[in-house]
Amino acid sequence: MSELRKDPIIGRWVIISSERSKRPSDFAGGSQARKNSGLCPFCPGNEKTTPPEIRADRDPGTEPDSPGWTLRVISNKFPALTIEGELNREGVGIFDKMNGVGAHEVIVETPDHQKDIVDLSEAQVARVLASYRERINDLGRDPRFRYIMVFKNHGEAAGASLEHSHSQLIATPVVPKRVQEELNGARRYYEYKERCIFCDIARQEHEWRDRLVGENEHFMCIAPFAPRFPFECWLLPRYHQAHFGDISDDMLSELAVILRDTLLRLRIALDNPPYNFVLHTVPVVHDHELDYHWHFEIIPKLTKVAGFEWGTGFYINPTAPEEAARYLREVELPQPSPATVD
Amino acid sequence: MSELRKDPIIGRWVIISSERSKRPSDFAGGSQARKNSGLCPFCPGNEKTTPPEIRADRDPGTEPDSPGWTLRVISNKFPALTIEGELNREGVGIFDKMNGVGAHEVIVETPDHQKDIVDLSEAQVARVLASYRERINDLGRDPRFRYIMVFKNHGEAAGASLEHSHSQLIATPVVPKRVQEELNGARRYYEYKERCIFCDIARQEHEWRDRLVGENEHFMCIAPFAPRFPFECWLLPRYHQAHFGDISDDMLSELAVILRDTLLRLRIALDNPPYNFVLHTVPVVHDHELDYHWHFEIIPKLTKVAGFEWGTGFYINPTAPEEAARYLREVELPQPSPATVD
Numbered sequence: 055m056s057e058l059r060k061d062p063i064i065g066r067w068v069i070i071s072s073e074r075s076k077r078p079s080d081f082a083g084g085s086q087a088r089k090n091s092g093l094c095p096f097c098p099g100n101e102k103t104t105p106p107e108i109r110a111d112r113d114p115g116t117e118p119d120s121p122g123w124t125l126r127v128i129s130n131k132f133p134a135l136t137i138e139g140e141l142n143r144e145g146v147g148i149f150d151k152m153n154g155v156g157a158h159e160v161i162v163e164t165p166d167h168q169k170d171i172v173d174l175s176e177a178q179v180a181r182v183l184a185s186y187r188e189r190i191n192d193l194g195r196d197p198r199f200r201y202i203m204v205f206k207n208h209g210e211a212a213g214a215s216l217e218h219s220h221s222q223l224i225a226t227p228v229v230p231k232r233v234q235e236e237l238n239g240a241r242r243y244y245e246y247k248e249r250c251i252f253c254d255i256a257r258q259e260h261e262w263r264d265r266l267v268g269e270n271e272h273f274m275c276i277a278p279f280a281p282r283f284p285f286e287c288w289l290l291p292r293y294h295q296a297h298f299g300d301i302s303d304d305m306l307s308e309l310a311v312i313l314r315d316t317l318l319r320l321r322i323a324l325d326n327p328p329y330n331f332v333l334h335t336v337p338v339v340h341d342h343e344l345d346y347h348w349h350f351e352i353i354p355k356l357t358k359v360a361g362f363e364w365g366t367g368f369y370i371n372p373t374a375p376e377e378a379a380r381y382l383r384e385v386e387l388p389q390p391s392p393a394t395v396d
Numbered sequence: 397m398s399e400l401r402k403d404p405i406i407g408r409w410v411i412i413s414s415e416r417s418k419r420p421s422d423f424a425g426g427s428q429a430r431k432n433s434g435l436c437p438f439c440p441g442n443e444k445t446t447p448p449e450i451r452a453d454r455d456p457g458t459e460p461d462s463p464g465w466t467l468r469v470i471s472n473k474f475p476a477l478t479i480e481g482e483l484n485r486e487g488v489g490i491f492d493k494m495n496g497v498g499a500h501e502v503i504v505e506t507p508d509h510q511k512d513i514v515d516l517s518e519a520q521v522a523r524v525l526a527s528y529r530e531r532i533n534d535l536g537r538d539p540r541f542r543y544i545m546v547f548k549n550h551g552e553a554a555g556a557s558l559e560h561s562h563s564q565l566i567a568t569p570v571v572p573k574r575v576q577e578e579l580n581g582a583r584r585y586y587e588y589k590e591r592c593i594f595c596d597i598a599r600q601e602h603e604w605r606d607r608l609v610g611e612n613e614h615f616m617c618i619a620p621f622a623p624r625f626p627f628e629c630w631l632l633p634r635y636h637q638a639h640f641g642d643i644s645d646d647m648l649s650e651l652a653v654i655l656r657d658t659l660l661r662l663r664i665a666l667d668n669p670p671y672n673f674v675l676h677t678v679p680v681v682h683d684h685e686l687d688y689h690w691h692f693e694i695i696p697k698l699t700k701v702a703g704f705e706w707g708t709g710f711y712i713n714p715t716a717p718e719e720a721a722r723y724l725r726e727v728e729l730p731q732p733s734p735a736t737v738d
Contacts, residue, residue, distance in 0.1 A: 057716075059621055060622055061620070062585070062597065062621065063578050063581040063582055064574075064577045066622070066709060066711075067710045068622040068710060068711050068713055069711065069712045069713065070717075071713065076698075076714040076715045077715075077719075077723070078627075078665045078666050078723050081626065081666055081667075081669070081698040134712045146621070149621045149622070210700075211700065212700070213700040230710045232710070236406055239405040239406045239407060240405055243404070251404060254490050255404065255490065258489045278403070279403075279491045280404075280410040280491070282408075284418055284423065285420075323420045324423055356418075356423040358552075358554070358555040367572055367575075367577070368409045368411070368572045368573060369411065370410075370411045370413050371410055371411065372418040373419075375412075381420050
C-alpha cells in the first residue's frame with residue numbers, strides 16, 4: 055500500500071506510491087510512459103483486462119465488462135491510493151504519515167480509440183461531465199474521504215500514459231494544500247467584501263472582455279489575470295455555485311458546449327498541445343457555500359517548469375492573458391464542425 | 397518592461413514577461429529552447445555578445461569582457477525582471493500589479509564549454525558558490541529587492557536554454573509565495589518547540605541514517621522524508637545558519653565538496669539526468685535568524701508533472717526516499733576521480 059507523508063515545514067502531503075515503485079534504471083532513457091503492447095485496455099472487447107467497471111452508460115441488455123458501452127468508469131489498475139484499509143495516522147520521529155487510502159478511478163470517455171474529447175458530440179461530453187458529478191457525489195458518502203479531484207491529462211508531455219481518451223478521479227483523505235489555499239483566499243475576500251471573489255472576477259471579466267475567451271448563458275471561459283502558464287484558461291459558472299456536485303442537467307449541457315469549444319480553440323491555435331484540466335470544487339465536508347465557486351483550470355503544456363518556478367512558486371509567463379484570449383477568440387472554428395459527429 | 401501580477405485568490409505573483417513575448421506559433425513544434433547559432437555566448441572570445449560583466453574571476457592584467465576569466469557574472473540578455481525603474485504598485489479593478497523591477501543575472505561557472513559543474517575542481521565549485529554569496533550580499537543592499545533566488549537548470553528538460561554550464565540569480569521585489577510558506581512553517585514550529593525545524597531534521601536524519609546520502613563536518617545531503625520527486629535531495633548545514641550570505645570561506649569549500657559529490661552520484665545513478673537546484677535562504681529583510689535555515693533543494697527531472705499535481709499541489713512519487721538514498725549512497729565514485737582536474 056502506498057503511503058501519505060507530510061512535509062514537516064510547509065505541510066504538503068506527498069503520495070509515496072509503492073504500486074509504481076521505480077528504481078534508477080526505470081528512469082533511464084527519459085520516457086516513463088507505460089508502453090502499450092498494441093492492445094488498448096480501454097477499447098471495446100478488452101474490458102476484462104481492466105478492473106471491473108464501477109458504472110457505465112450501456113446499450114440495454116449488454117453485460118457489465120463487455121462491449122456495448124458509450125462511457126465506462128473503472129478503478130485505475132495502478133492506483134496511487136487504494137480503497138481498502140484504515141488511515142492509521144502515525145508519527146515517525148518528528149515526521150507524520152498515514153496509509154495511502156483513497157480511490158483512483160478512470161473515466162473512459164468514448165469507446166472510439168481515435169477520438170479525443172473535442173471530437174465527441176456535445177451530448178457525449180455532457181455525459182462525461184455527468185459521470186464526474188455522479189462519482190463525486192457517490193464517493194462523497196465515504197467518511198474517509200475529504201476531497202475528490204477530477205482531472206484529465208492529454209498527451210504524453212502532460213502525463214497521459216495511455217492514448218485512449220480518458221479522465222481520472224482521485225479521492226484523498228486530506229484536503230490538498232493547493233485547494234486549502236484557494237479556500238482560505240476566497241474566505242478572506244468574503245470576510246472583507248461579503249462577496250464571492252469568483253463572482254466578482256466573473257462580473258469584471260464579463261464587462262471588460264479583454265480576457266474573455268467565450269461565454270454562454272451560465273458559463274464563461276477566461277484567460278485569468280495572473281496565469282502561471284501561456285494560454286491557461288479558467289472555465290467557471292457566471293453565477294454563484296460552490297459545489298460541482300450540485301450542477302443541474304441543463305447546466306451540464308451548457309458546460310459541455312463551452313468546454314468542448316475551449317478545447318477545440320486550444321487545439322486549433324496551438325496545434326493540438328498537450329494539456330491538463332482540473333476541476334476545482336469544495337471539499338466533501340465544508341462551510342464554503344457562500345465564498346467558494348467551482349471552476350475548471352485548463353493548462354496547455356507549452357513551457358518547461360524550471361528551477362526558479364520550483365524554488366519560488368512563482369512563474370514566468372511569456373504570453374500576456376489578454377493576448378492569449380485574443381488569439382483564442384479569433385480562432386476560426388470549422389462550420390459545421392466536423393467534430394460534432396459522435 | 398515585464399509586469400508582476402498577483403493571483404487574487406491565492407496571492408501568487410506571476411511575471412508576465414514582455415521580453416520573452418510568445419505568440420501561438422512560437423510554441424508549435426514543442427521546443428522552446430533558444431536555438432544556438434553555433435556561437436556560444438558564454439565561451440571565451442564571445443564576451444562582447446553578452447551584456448557587460450558584473451564581476452569576474454580573471455587573470456591579472458586582463459580586461460573586463462575579454463578572455464582570461466575563470467568565472468563570469470553577467471546580466472541575463474533576456475531578463476525576466478529589469479533593474480531600472482520603480483515598482484509603481486497599482487490596482488486594475490479588483491486585481492493588483494506592479495512593474496517587473498528586479499535583477500536577473502547569469503553566473504557562467506567555467507570557460508570550458510564541455511564541462512558540467514561536476515567536472516569542475518572542488519576549488520572551482522567553491523568559487524561558484526562564493527559568487528552566489530557575493531551577489532546575494534551585494535544585491536541585498538538595493539532597497540527595492542525583497543528576495544534573491546539562486547538556481548541552476550541543467551539539461552533542456554529542466555529548462556536550460558543554453559548548454560554551457562551556468563547558474564542564474566533573480567532578485568524579486570516581493571517575497572515569493574513558496575518561500576513565505578517555508579518561513580511561516582518554520583516559524584510555527586519554532587513557536588511551538590523553540591527549536592529550528594531544520595536543525596531537528598538534521599539531527600534525526602544524522603542519527604537514523606536511512607535517508608542520509610552523505611555528510612561531512614558541516615553539511616549533510618538527505619533524501620527528504622516527503623519528497624515531491626524521485627531522487628529529490630536536500631543539502632543543508634548540520635548546524636544552524638539562517639542566511640547563506642553569512643557562510644564562511646571554510647564552509648564554502650566544504651559545501652563545494654558535498655555539492656559536487658551529490659551531483660556526481662545523481663549523474664552516475666541516473667545517467668546524467670536533467671535537474672534543477674535552488675538555494676533557499678532568508679529574505680533580504682527578515683526576523684528569521686533563529687527559526688529558518690538555508691539549504692539547497694536538488695530536483696532531478698525524471699517524471700512528468702500532470703493534472704493531479706497542478707490541481708492539488710500534492711505529488712505522487714514512485715520512489716521512496718529511503719530507496720533513493722540507498723541507491724545514491726551505493727554509487728561507486730571514480731577513484732581517483734577524473735572529474736577533479738580543472
